[in-house]
Amino acid sequence: MKKQITDQLITEDHQYVAQAGRVNTLDLVVDHGDGAQIWDVDGNQYVDLLASAASVNVGHNNSEVQKAIQEQSQNLIHYISGYFYNEPAIKLAKRLSELAPGNTPKKVSFSTSGSEAAEAIVKFARAYTKRPYIITFSNSWHGTTMGAASLSAIDPNMHRNIGPLVGDVIHIPYPDSIHNYDDAEGTQSFEFLQELVKHDIPADQIAAVIIEPIQGDAGIIKAPIEYMNKLYQFCHTNGILFCTDEINQGFGRSGKMWSLDHFNLEPDIMAVGKALGSGMPLSAVIGKAPIMDSLQAPANATTTAANPICCAAALATIDYVESHNLPERSGELGEYVKAIIEPWRSEFESIIDIRMVGLNGGIELNSDELAHKVSQYVFEHGVIMITTMGNILRFQPPLVISKDDLTQALNTVHDAFTNLK
Template sequence: MNSMTDLNTQTNDALMARRAAALPRGVGQSHGVFAVRAENAEIWDVEGRRWIDFCAGIAVVNTGHRHPRVMAAVRDQLDRFTHTCFQVVAYESYVRLAERLNALAPGRTPKKTFFMNTGAEAVENAIKVARAYTGRGGVIAFNGAFHGRTMMTLALTGKVDPYKKGFGPFPGEIFHAPFPDPLHGVTVDDALHGIELIFKNDIDPNRVAAIVVEPVQGEGGYLPAPADFLQRLRALCDRHGIVLIVDEVQTGAARCGSFFAVEHAGIEPDVITLAKGLGGGMTLSAVIGKAAVMDAAVPGGLGSTYAGHPVAVAAALAVLDVIEEEKLAERAARLGETCRARFEALRARFSCIADVRGLGAMTAVEFCHDGDPKKPARDVAEALKAEAAKRGLLLLNCGSYGNTLRLMLPLTIQDAVLDEGFAILEAALAAVAGDR
């Protein structure tokens, strides 16, 4: 099977069988679909079927699949060079992208940026920077958090199954506090009290290097962090000399109605991690932070062979142009309002919808049994995902109990495709939920 023609003679089922024989079972797959082509918010598979994409590669193609500006930038860079290793022979585009992200980062404190390959690498390096700056070792994260799949970021991740199952032990001096969740009775005061209990029972605050928080929890259920929670976290970190790391891997690059989601809280983080939407489909992540914090690592202490790959950097510069010129932050806000309004209308019909929430174009619908949020309905969420797929719509679930539907639309999705996708979603929900 060496050509696209050969691939087009395959079926999804046949390729799934080959996949099962060739790959370890630990590499999951949400849909039994193999892509051959994609444009904006649509994917075509090996059987020629068209799919509407409400996943965006897990919030990666914010600018849509194969945005013309991004593709043109990639092609231009391919004609120049593909790799030198920035730490060996540098290139101006890396510096230019860092300058642009420094200017976009919230707050007036001078910033510096360096690049890695993945979101997990960005978070891991943010921890390294915080430890170098503070001379401390402890780190606090939150229940329900997801920060990556390396051993350090798994330790930070607040969900065992499937991410941490069988992989321990994990690095020490990592602690978890509650995350605000109004539906389940966890208040901002509860979350902050949880941190105080960690200080009381587990580690002195003077030994804590960093607190790591998502402005909207991703795998945790698309839970937005209340603005006053982030503001009080900022004050707590200032009080104890702790580095505040804001993980914007999934929330950044305009997805939440501003370039960084944390802007809604009006605070200045010490360090921000960014990935996914930044590269427009190319592999790239960034660590952005206050210059004094970022300069704590010794020369040679940061970097990676492929980090800041020139093709990915070229794509990211085009992504920033598209976000600005097409006003995608503003469009994200409108998309979120539209999606949540449609789900609220469905909530009036279906008692299995326990909550509708989100920020910008991150929208979640949490399902329950008997109208009781304490009875999570993973079966409804899974059935909805499967039924929507039968009808040509790709969806993903999340949440500690897997009972939350999350929408990650490309921000460039055409209105007609959005309406078509929602019509499928509503019909699928009616088919699987009935009067539940």
């Protein structure tokens, strides 16, 4: 595999770009993309099973999104949305309020990254409830800005040497029956919460619970429905806002438009990002209108929020997701993939679990080292599949991927297991 330009650029990157921003280790300098394919700067082609971390659900260089970006950029690149209105942002706010689960009227507040949206939940929830505490979960990834890092509990490097973190954030165990922390209904995790409010943090001091209904970076862990129902009841009984993070799982990733749609619940506030703008820097919180009216400007204004090009890209993305039934496609292709890879459990004893919810999966291995080797092997054979949590292979291709590309990529992953076992 030719890697000359790649090697030169990566050497320069290591000299000039701080390592704090780079999570993974494949030597890939992305040059261009099309659908579920990407090419590096040396012309090598790959099937992308990562979709830029679930941010290009509609595929790389989607022509509808490109057109929207081009047209909007001819009109206006940016005007600060805190001072004046722009039409794409207003249209998008309306669209998102209607698209969010539940019928309660909603309002939207825009930012540029998922991290900002996650921490905006804290601001709106504290302002509305006038309470300090925020509950989040073990192995959650809500982002890396100061507030979002404080909410997250997946990697100590997010917290190391940057404290003190934002206060009054409590991490409780995620209802994870797969890793035997809990039973299939999340009973122990719920009991933990009950103990917490009984002996430590008064429920009437808790502003919000923020949950990923399906944890993404943790390796696609879906909360039990019984747990989610109990948590929802607990929140509403105690005046606590029930808030969800859909930044990783939204826009069809899990086989439904929202991961919360698996549970038929309505969030008080939800955060979206990533696939919202097909990777353009755009995120939003969508919340029940009275909650979203609880902060006064400029509490959640930033100069580049609701950039019209990003909003136009988001409108085109949502059109595409809906008109091509991508949530359904994600669900169907997820089943197709499951049928291919489930038998691998008995074939390779290094595989300890396989999870798939839509085109959204984790293949969990018994060692970090093997997971890394599989990732490296498939990379050298034209497939992008990174690891998460050390020992889990992360499977989140663009939702437009063809069956042929999927089959070919899975054959390569199978070859990796065969050659490395």
